[in-house]
Amino acid sequence: MRRRRFVQYAGFGGVGLAVGLGNRSLAALSPTNLDLGSTRSNLQTFAFEAINVGRDGQENDRRSHQAQFFAEALEAGLTIDMVAISKGRFLMGAATTERSSLDSERPRRRVTVPAFFMSQQPVTQAQWRMVATLPRVKRGLPLNPSHFKGNDLPVESVSWFDAVEFCDRLSKHTGSTYRLPSEAEWEYACRAGTTTPFHFGETITSQLANYGSAxxxxxxxxxxxxxxxxxxxxxxxxAFGLGNMHGNVWEWCADTWHDSYSGASSRSVAWVNGGTSDWRSLRGGAWSDTPDQARSAKRSGYPAAALNRIIGFRVCCA
Known part of the structure; x- marks a missing residue:
């Protein structure tokens, strides 16, 4: 069995992760303007509500939405639901006025994002375990790596390399190309048309997400x-129909870690040139983090080979 590198989870504030970098604001877009229907014949529609809260955490608004998705079958009774994310443009990077933002979250820039599919939730332990039993592509995978056990809990304590192997095995199993999201795709999908620190609005509460709500x-x-x-x-x-974009686990992205957006592209492709080559980017914040760590714009970085009980991932496909 290969030796797996484990780094103890970070406490409040993300100790052990790179200083967060990003607060990003979206330009207006239409989350219902889906343009992926012609690429899939098996799209389904689901209805849901998205909540907006004020600075006091009290609900301001609750709006009904619909989203399209397809259910990628893993085995009987187990799927990964892939939500259609419409194409658009948004303003990526932190405003200087956003609380807890850093200079490393700038300069802001407009980014163009083609349509894609993203898993509705982080990969769960049940989903992980099934894919981990599939034939090896490049590396072995542990069946039960997570510190906190439960089929419906997000998988954690997996490295970036493990997450990439998961995508490779899932791609081979399904015939579709699965991958980790780029940072730009992740934030675009998280914001879903919003410009506030959280897609919920100006703040966050423990009824809406799992974070260090003390x-x-x-x-x-x-x-x-x-x-x-x-x-x-x-x-x-x-508003796109995605859950757990704030808190629960940090999520691996495809990008090499860069400590600012200086030189970043206006396209949403993963930024893999330069930066810290053995580190990868993380987004979303975790169960142990203060709320500022879970902002839509927040970025962090971590060694690609390391394990942490606050880090999981979700998958994308074109």
Missing amino acids: FTYALESEGDYRQSTAPVDGFSYN
């Missing part, structure tokens, strides 16, 4: 700090 971001009350990962289906969606 701390506050704006004027909301302290919440119920769970101190572990939580089932992925326990929280509300954004």
Whole structure:
């Protein structure tokens, strides 16, 4: 068995992860303007509500939405639901006025994002375990790597290389090309047309996401700090129909870690030239982090070979 490098999970504030880099604001787009229907004959539609809260954490608005998806079958009764994300443009990078933003989250730029599919939730332990039994492509995978155990909990304690192997095996199994999202795709999908620090609005609460809610971001009350990962289906969606974009686990992205956006492309492809070659980018914040770490724009970096009980991932396909 290969030796797996494990780094103890970070506490509040993301100790052990790179200083976060990014607050990004979107230009207006239409989440319902889906343009992937011609690429899939098996798209289904689901209805859901997206919630907006004020600085006090109280609900301001609740809107009904519909999204398209296809269910990628893994085995009987087990699928990965892939949500259609419409093409668009958005403003990537932090405004200087956003609380907890850093200079490393700038310069801001407009990014063009083609349409793609993204898994509705982070990969779960049940999904991981099934794919881990598929034939090896480049490296072995542990069947049960996670510190917190549960079929519906997000898989964690997996390296970036493990996540890429998962995508490779899933691609070979299904005939579709699966991959990790780029940072630009991830934030575009997280924001789903919003420009606020969170897709929920100006702040976040423990009813909406799993994070270190003993701390506050704006004027909301302290919440119920769970101190572990939580089932992925326990929280509300954004306007694209994606869940758990804030908190629960950090999510690996395809990009090499760069400590600023200086020189970054206006396209949404993964930025893999330059940067810290043995580190990869993370997005979304985790169950142990203060709320500012879970902002839509927040970035961090971590050694690609390392393991951490606050890090998981979700998958994309074109």
